[in-house]
Amino acid sequence: MEKRVRVRFAPSPTGGLHLGGVRTVLFNYLFARQQGGDFILRIEDTDQARYVPGAEQYIIDCLHWCGLEPDEGPHTGGSYGPYRQSERRELYRPFAEQLVQQGHAYYAFDTPEELEAKRKEIPNFRYDQHSRNGLRNSLTLPEAEVQALLQQQTPHVIRIKIPEQPETVVLQDMIRGEVSFDTENLDDKVLLKADGMPTYHLAVVVDDHLMEISHVFRGEEWLPSAPAHVLLWRYLGWEAGMPAWAHLPLILKPDGNGKLSKRDGDRLGFPVYAMNWTDPVTGDLTHGFRELGFLPEAFVNMLALLGWNDGSGQEIFSLEELVDRFSIERIHKGGAKFDYEKARWFNHEYIKTASAARLLPFFRDMLQEKGGAVPEEYMLEVIELVKERCTLLTDLWDHSFFFFRQPEQYDTAAVMKKWSAEKEQFFKALADELGQEGEWSEPVFETLFRSLAESRQIKVGELQLPLRVMLCGGKFGPAVFGIAAVLGRAATRERILAALPHF
RNA sequence: GCCGCGUUGGUCAAGGGGUUAAGACGCAUCCCUUUCACGGAUGAAUCACGGGUUCGAUUCCCGUACGCGGUACCA
Numbered sequence: 310m311e312k313r314v315r316v317r318f319a320p321s322p323t324g325g326l327h328l329g330g331v332r333t334v335l336f337n338y339l340f341a342r343q344q345g346g347d348f349i350l351r352i353e354d355t356d357q358a359r360y361v362p363g364a365e366q367y368i369i370d371c372l373h374w375c376g377l378e379p380d381e382g383p384h385t386g387g388s389y390g391p392y393r394q395s396e397r398r399e400l401y402r403p404f405a406e407q408l409v410q411q412g413h414a415y416y417a418f419d420t421p422e423e424l425e426a427k428r429k430e431i432p433n434f435r436y437d438q439h440s441r442n443g444l445r446n447s448l449t450l451p452e453a454e455v456q457a458l459l460q461q462q463t464p465h466v467i468r469i470k471i472p473e474q475p476e477t478v479v480l481q482d483m484i485r486g487e488v489s490f491d492t493e494n495l496d497d498k499v500l501l502k503a504d505g506m507p508t509y510h511l512a513v514v515v516d517d518h519l520m521e522i523s524h525v526f527r528g529e530e531w532l533p534s535a536p537a538h539v540l541l542w543r544y545l546g547w548e549a550g551m552p553a554w555a556h557l558p559l560i561l562k563p564d565g566n567g568k569l570s571k572r573d574g575d576r577l578g579f580p581v582y583a584m585n586w587t588d589p590v591t592g593d594l595t596h597g598f599r600e601l602g603f604l605p606e607a608f609v610n611m612l613a614l615l616g617w618n619d620g621s622g623q624e625i626f627s628l629e630e631l632v633d634r635f636s637i638e639r640i641h642k643g644g645a646k647f648d649y650e651k652a653r654w655f656n657h658e659y660i661k662t663a664s665a666a667r668l669l670p671f672f673r674d675m676l677q678e679k680g681g682a683v684p685e686e687y688m689l690e691v692i693e694l695v696k697e698r699c700t701l702l703t704d705l706w707d708h709s710f711f712f713f714r715q716p717e718q719y720d721t722a723a724v725m726k727k728w729s730a731e732k733e734q735f736f737k738a739l740a741d742e743l744g745q746e747g748e749w750s751e752p753v754f755e756t757l758f759r760s761l762a763e764s765r766q767i768k769v770g771e772l773q774l775p776l777r778v779m780l781c782g783g784k785f786g787p788a789v790f791g792i793a794a795v796l797g798r799a800a801t802r803e804r805i806l807a808a809l810p811h812f
Numbered sequence: 813g814c815c816g817c818g819u820u821g822g823u824c825a826a827g828g829g830g831u832u833a834a835g836a837c838g839c840a841u842c843c844c845u846u847u848c849a850c851g852g853a854u855g856a857a858u859c860a861c862g863g864g865u866u867c868g869a870u871u872c873c874c875g876u877a878c879g880c881g882g883u884a885c886c887a
Contacts, residue, residue, distance in 0.1 A: 321887050356886055421885065428884095433813065435883075466885055485817070494815045494883090502885040509887050533816055533882040556817085559880070563823075566879055614836095620826065622835045641818095641825085644880065648823045651837045661850080698849040708848085723847085770846050777847060784847040 312550070314346025315523050318372075318379070319513070321353045322364035325586030325595055326371045328569060328647065329528060329560040332612045336526045336557060338377045339613075339635040346523070350382030351516060352393040355506045363589055365393075371583040375605050376628060389520040394512050401507035404515050404545060405467040405500050409447070413544040414500060417446040418458055418465045437496045438471050467501040469510075469537060469544075478536040483524075483555040483637045490536040498537055510534060514541040517552055525552045529644070530568075532556045555637055558616045559644040569647050571595055579649035583608070602701030603652075607659035611652045616641045625658055657700040665692040671702045679706065681713045690795045694787045708786065712795060715804055716782030719811045723784050724775045728812055732775060735765050736805055743802035751794035754801070758790070779808035 316337040320330060341348040350372070352365055369384050381387025391397055408414035417436070419427075423445075428434045441448055446468070447455045458465065475493040482488050500511040507515070517525065535554060542551040560569045563577060574581035574595070584597035598608050610626055618624075619634045626634065660668065665688075672688055695708040739761055747753070758776075762769045777789045780801065786792055793801045 319887090323887080353887065359886065417885095424885085433883085435814095464885095468885095488816075490816070496883075499885050504885080506885090508885070513887095528881090529817070530881055530887090536816095558818080561880075568881080614824070616824095618825065622826070624824090624836060643818050645825090646823060648837070651824065654837055695849095720847095727846095768846090774846060781847085786847070787849080788845090789847085 312523050313521070314341060314344035315349065315521050316341045316346065316526060317349040317351050317517070317520065317522055319351040319353045319516075319527075320368055321356065321359065322368065323356075323359045323361050324364055324588070325571065325582035325597070326368050326584070327571070328581055328583070328612065331371065331375060331377075331583050331608075332560065332615060333526060333528060333557060334372060334375070334377050335609060335612055335631075336555075336617075336635070336640070339632050340524060340526065340637070341380075342632040343635055347380045348377075349387070349389070349520060349522070350379035350384075350392060351520070352383055352395075353509065353512065354393055354395045355502075355509065355512055357504065357506070361589060367584070367586060374584060374599055375609050377609070394507070394516065397516070398506060400519075401511055401515055402501060402505065405507070405511060408469070408500070408541075408544055409467060411544065412470065413540075414467050414469050415441075415447045416455060416459065416465045417441075417444065417468050417497075417499075418450070418463055419445050420464070435496045436468065438473055438493075441468075441470075441497055464503040466499045466503050468497040468499050469540065471495045471497055471537075471540070478539050480535055480539050480554060482532075482535075483553055484558075484640050485532075485556065485642060488532070488535075492536070492540075495537055495540075498534070500541075510537055510541065514538055514545065514547075518542070518545070518547045518550065521550075522552045524555065526555045526557060529556045529559050555640070558641050560615060561644045561646045563646050563648060566646075577649070579652075598652075602703040603656050604659045604663065604702065607656040608652075610659070611655040614655075615645050615647070625655075653700050660699045660702065660705075661697045663696065665689040665696070668692050668696060668702070668705065672705050675703070675706045676713070679710070679713070683713065687712075687795070694791050694795060698787070711781040711786060712792075715807060716780075718782060719808055720778050720783040721811055724778050724812055727771060728775070731765065731767060732772065733809065733812065735762065735767055735772060736775070736779070736809060738765075740802050740805045740809075743798055743805070747798070749794070749798045751790050754793050754798075755790045775812070776805075779805050 318334045318337050320326070338348050340346070350369070354360055365383065369382070372378060379385065381389060381392065383392040405414060409416065424436070434440065436444070443449070448470070471492050475491055477489050477491055479487060479489045498510050499508050501507055535556070539551070542548045561567060562569050562573045569581060571581050580596045580598045580601050582595055582597040584599040586595045586597065587593065599605070606628065609628060613626065613631050614624060617635070617640050619636070620639060669685070669688060669692065672692055676683070676688065691709050691712050692705065695705060698708055699705050739758065742757060742761065758772070759769050762772055773789050774784070777784065777786065777792070780789065780792050780796065796804070
């Protein structure tokens, strides 16, 4: 029977959650959902020095915002916990010791300072099959001395022992096919650190095994250490249950090349993190897609198309469609440069087609911030009218503020060029008309406006701009008749009357 | 340096031995609209290079170049 599909996202809680991280989450999530499997969140907090308080909760919040909820994790629990490596601390040492007993690992007593000196002394120093013979470890020291050192609790690490006899490690990558490495080029990686914590290399293998992970989706930066992981799976005796590998292409800087980083966003003026992140130490705020006005569904859709497509040319996909269409075979091998303009285009598409109700919560918040309170029905009408011209949610306000306050200033220059006494009379007459009781709707108003213009033999086109300026204050906003319709009969009349003296 | 992975317009990319080499973003021009958008039309722009294999290579093979990643008691 096929093993149940179980995938995981395993971030380090060291700061904001990067675009690339979210995409890794997404691919994990899509695969799990499609295969009816489990999606696990595991926190890899084995580096005490880099631990940042709040980062874990931030990651959980980001996943929640994106709608990519884990089935198991530190916040939800599950039967494979704990889901924080710091809480599994005691688990790792026995496996490392087991490897030592079996001759696949050894104790190394070299201090960080000694190794640093070595690196200075020898240009391309590496702790490996050759250099280990000249260093202080349980392979070179007499057995008695090793025991004594261990007895005295001398700080030491446990390193993997890459075989002396070169061999080829072949791994099947679901994206790249067969990838092979010569152990000659592998180093003796530290498995267990002096502080008793495992390194990533030991921890992933142990935890992926214990948590019965079936498929590993991770960034391409892990490919070079994958052969060491394969060796660990083998030495620990678990190779038959080794997960299938998928090393995802990297997301690169829009200019130049290299992995996209937080700094690039600052430099080029776009977000890199999913949500705002404030560094607890420096207090520095890094902007996120959410706060800048992205809809999570647009953000996720954009990410899915960065390194994957279904071949049909379709670009807009709901999460459900993505789950349905996702396929590992169609993931690209090459990295993709991030294009913020395209990201904005996705958001624009989503806002344009979103229902006013979907946009209402964002709009209500913005309005509240600006100190306005209006009936929901009014907000919905406004949203409906302006949404198609909004790229970011924050544009909703920029395109509609005049619905909530009468203009204080008018772009008179735009009107005066062609202003005339006849036109002034027209607007006075229009205001009179609006003073009457009557039905109100966009077509009703437009008909009234047109017939009045016709009877006075003024071109409707020449009257629209002045009306716009009277209602909005300037040359902006959606269709004028639509604006008037939403404003209502009384407000429209009021604004015309208020503006007239300015011309 | 060494090892690994890549390379189709400016960007995301489809395609794959014979094609006018899709589509999208962006850009330009035009139409619509006396605001701005939306929408529509059109256009400029691509197979990194060199060798093979082949009647024929962008596609297959080998090199080269270039880019990226890794080379920590970080993940």
